[in-house]
Amino acid sequence: MPRIPVHTIDDAPADSVAALQKIAKQTGKVLNIHAEMAHSPVVMAAYAGIGDAIAQHGSFDARTREAIALAVGAVNSCDYCQSAHTISATRAGLTQEQTLAIRSGSVIDDPALDTMLAVVRDAAANAGSVEDTTWTAALDAGWTATELTEAFAHLAANLFTNYFNHYVGTELDVLAAPQLRS
Template sequence: MTSQEKVTFEVPTKDQVSVKNQAIFDQMQKSFGTVPNLYATFALNETALPDYLALQNRKSTLSAKEREIINLVVSQVNECEYCLPAHTMISKMHGFTDEQILEIRGAQITFNDKYDALAKFVKDTTVNRGRASEEAADVLFDAGYTQANVIDIIMVIGDKIISNYLHNFTKIPVDFPEVPNI
């Protein structure tokens, strides 16, 4: 292939992935009724899908809501057309309203000061490639977050950057309901 030929990514079917990934597809199908297109795309590589799932499902000092705040903020910064709808749906399952989700995505949370400190730190960290401002860090720690929490925050930011970048490059079809732009 020449450098001028465009590579197009297709979402693989179960029979197009390794046996190990086929088993993961079966588990997802059983648990969720579907295999999301982005997870299926990870399965084009024999080890990427199980590795990514291990990262996503690791134990954390952060609550599920806090992890979703991070997922939404990072996906907004990275303009990921796949992860924003996916995490909007997941955030609703964790009790956030449509209005709250828009505030989270903009890192301007009015309904919870601790969440606002987290969102601002995440946005600052993501925009500045890991170099959060001293002010954002101070506000985060003043809100009650610990050094252990910061490590988990960075881990979740990294997780989300991986999936954002994978979609932003592959542009595989989004299989979640559309969300408004902000």
């Protein structure tokens, strides 16, 4: 159950409106997560800021970004983000089976991406710490120090939304992600 009501563009605080409009244009509608973030202009600005930084300076393709989001969302048991990013991930070229594998912590037969996902899973599960063997495997798979550093921005962006959803109890307003097999 949500702890705070969702805003619309018409009733959001004035300092949140521009960011809310921009995000709604990108997503096609005002999603509950953003409508709840709008209560606090600082939350909207922080979310938009990291998103803008990734858009302007990031080097990962949509497939990689969405795979990272799914992996982090699964580690953090964020149903909202796993659902939203399953939709985005399939649009970015991942199959439904790959999204399920990523969420379950399995490999997807993309050795380079699998090693990157191992890095972000490790970091998400261990307060940012990554095992040296995991890090080295990613380097050996071809990821550069710059790319592994960039992955931290994606990790932080996803931790921000995962934790926000848990914090306020965001209700799902997108198609639920398929259930993981036991």
